[in-house]
Amino acid sequence: MAEKILACISTNNVTVARWRRTRLRDLRRFSDDDTGRSEFAEYLRAASKSTVKIIVDSIDEDYRSETLPHTKGADRAQLVSRKLRQLFRSTPYAAAGLQEQTKANRREDHYLFAALTRPELLSPWLGLINELQIPITGIYLLPVVSLALVERLENKRPNLLIVSKNESGLRQTFCKGGKLRVSRLTTSRDDSDQNTAFYAEEINSTRMYLDALTLTHIDDTVTVLVLDHDGSLADLGDGITKHRPNMECLRLGPAELQGEFGTDEADIKRYPDALHLYLLATTRPIMNLAPPALKTRLQIHQFSKAMYAAAAGVAGLGVLWTAVNAVLIVQAGAKIERLTQRGRTFEVQYQSVTERFPEAPVGSEVLRDSVEAAKRINTLRQTPSAFMMALGRVMNDSPNIGLNRIEWAHDAPELVETGLETVNLAPYLVNGIGQFGIVGAEVLSYKGDHQAALRDIRAFTHRLAGDERVAQVAVIRLPLDLDPNAGLNGSTATEQTRQAAPFEVAVVLKLDREVQ
Numbered sequence: 001m002a003e004k005i006l007a008c009i010s011t012n013n014v015t016v017a018r019w020r021r022t023r024l025r026d027l028r029r030f031s032d033d034d035t036g037r038s039e040f041a042e043y044l045r046a047a048s049k050s051t052v053k054i055i056v057d058s059i060d061e062d063y064r065s066e067t068l069p070h071t072k073g074a075d076r077a078q079l080v081s082r083k084l085r086q087l088f089r090s091t092p093y094a095a096a097g098l099q100e101q102t103k104a105n106r107r108e109d110h111y112l113f114a115a116l117t118r119p120e121l122l123s124p125w126l127g128l129i130n131e132l133q134i135p136i137t138g139i140y141l142l143p144v145v146s147l148a149l150v151e152r153l154e155n156k157r158p159n160l161l162i163v164s165k166n167e168s169g170l171r172q173t174f175c176k177g178g179k180l181r182v183s184r185l186t187t188s189r190d191d192s193d194q195n196t197a198f199y200a201e202e203i204n205s206t207r208m209y210l211d212a213l214t215l216t217h218i219d220d221t222v223t224v225l226v227l228d229h230d231g232s233l234a235d236l237g238d239g240i241t242k243h244r245p246n247m248e249c250l251r252l253g254p255a256e257l258q259g260e261f262g263t264d265e266a267d268i269k270r271y272p273d274a275l276h277l278y279l280l281a282t283t284r285p286i287m288n289l290a291p292p293a294l295k296t297r298l299q300i301h302q303f304s305k306a307m308y309a310a311a312a313g314v315a316g317l318g319v320l321w322t323a324v325n326a327v328l329i330v331q332a333g334a335k336i337e338r339l340t341q342r343g344r345t346f347e348v349q350y351q352s353v354t355e356r357f358p359e360a361p362v363g364s365e366v367l368r369d370s371v372e373a374a375k376r377i378n379t380l381r382q383t384p385s386a387f388m389m390a391l392g393r394v395m396n397d398s399p400n401i402g403l404n405r406i407e408w409a410h411d412a413p414e415l416v417e418t419g420l421e422t423v424n425l426a427p428y429l430v431n432g433i434g435q436f437g438i439v440g441a442e443v444l445s446y447k448g449d450h451q452a453a454l455r456d457i458r459a460f461t462h463r464l465a466g467d468e469r470v471a472q473v474a475v476i477r478l479p480l481d482l483d484p485n486a487g488l489n490g491s492t493a494t495e496q497t498r499q500a501a502p503f504e505v506a507v508v509l510k511l512d513r514e515v516q
Helices: 034-045 073-087 123-131 142-153 192-212 236-241 254-261 265-270 274-282 292-354 364-380 385-396 450-465
Strands: 004-009 013-020 023-031 051-056 061-069 094-103 107-116 136-141 159-165 170-176 179-186 222-227 247-252 401-411 434-443 470-477 501-509
Touching (some): 013 034, 023 034, 023 265, 023 274, 034 123, 051 142, 061 073, 061 179, 073 107, 094 179, 107 136, 107 179, 136 142, 142 170, 142 179, 142 222, 159 192, 170 192, 192 236, 254 265, 254 274, 265 274, 385 434, 385 450, 401 450, 450 501
Parallel strands (some): 004 051, 159 222, 222 247
Antiparallel strands (some): 061 107, 094 107, 401 434, 470 501
16 A cells, blocks of 8 residues: 555644554654754655645634535535535635535535635645645544544534644534534643633633524533544543533543544544544545646546556566566467477387388379378269159159169269150269169059040159259159150050050259258
8 A cells, every 4th residue: 555644734744654564654744944844854755655644733723603505416516515605715625525414395405614724734744745746545634633533432412522642732613413513712821730620611602602692502411522642632631521510531641542543542642633644544534625727637547557467467467478578478389399309209100110111012102192181082082862752752752663774873964865855964963973873664553544644744853853962853754655646656556455554754953061
């Protein structure tokens, strides 16, 4: 995690620390003079790659509670921005926080507006930070950071007054229902012997102020949470409750603060602002007072960090990829070596075996070509199985047809001899070779009825053409010559014999790749 610089700017000085590995380190205090600012600049140069997060603890602050119409998105942002300009015209350090929403007949949003009314307080310190171009992640008022105590301590009191003694003086922050309402800062008195009584009087005055603002009722109980960083406020509780029975006091001394927040007890005692610096580092406060110009620099810084991270990731992937390739190259080299050694072993074995072979009548190239030719011939070898299966299926469905002869060829004929139709084999040849067959058959029940014979022949050819292995079927001879020029001859004295209706059909088979 990147190191962060935490700073608490007050009227007379600034307290800084470095946040590294979940602890505050290198705490320093610089006075508001030339020497202090010079030392602060040197402190920043030693951590110029860090970011800065700032708390402001000063009486130059203002809080306003306002009720606005309920809006969302861009409309809400514009409404809040316009209200900030109306309330705080003289300072760029202003922000708003949504505290609650009402759901009555008219929905309304209740906001707390806060601002640092004297920008000159930050000018010398921000000038040094900007000169070194160190991004500022946020500027917050100390009472806003104190709200983290309510969540950390899980204090459910409805009226809670947080009291702490800081570099600037006595800070009193009032929270109602866990929401910040008002805050007061009282400058510390030099007479430490009378500070306890003075602080008790200031706290009682704050209680009357709260009653006057109707934030509390005179009969309400207010819980005072005293953050006693150095143990000097041990008797403050008696002074608070002495004349106000409706006030209760809870105190966290140095040991309790160390146990509750994990801060170093010596740092808390020496630096009054150390506790709030710890809270600033471990929480994300609301109402960031940083103007847009400072936020833009932060965005540029975050973008550059993202680019560096992406570049580092790409470089890491490149290194990883190079390492993987190196391993693969080594493995491939080892595999090549093993295969080379294995090839040498096979070569030796081959030489040993071939020495016992008789001398071949032809060379090795001729033998190799002969084997390849035999394989090729075997792949191109054809049988009449397709033709016989198609014919067998059709004959099974044609009981009135009898076979006389069957011819099959797998060759390169030009045309199949025809009587009635010409059959062209060209579309069904591969390298000039195709499959075809001639079927000689007869109509078994023929009794001189030529129309019935023709119907049987036509049904037979249709069944044969419908087979998926058959490409074309053509009748090349019928039992009756249908040529009108043919003559008739015969004798009535001829002895009557059994009549027959022979016919012949040419069958062209499909190519092997066309049969599914």
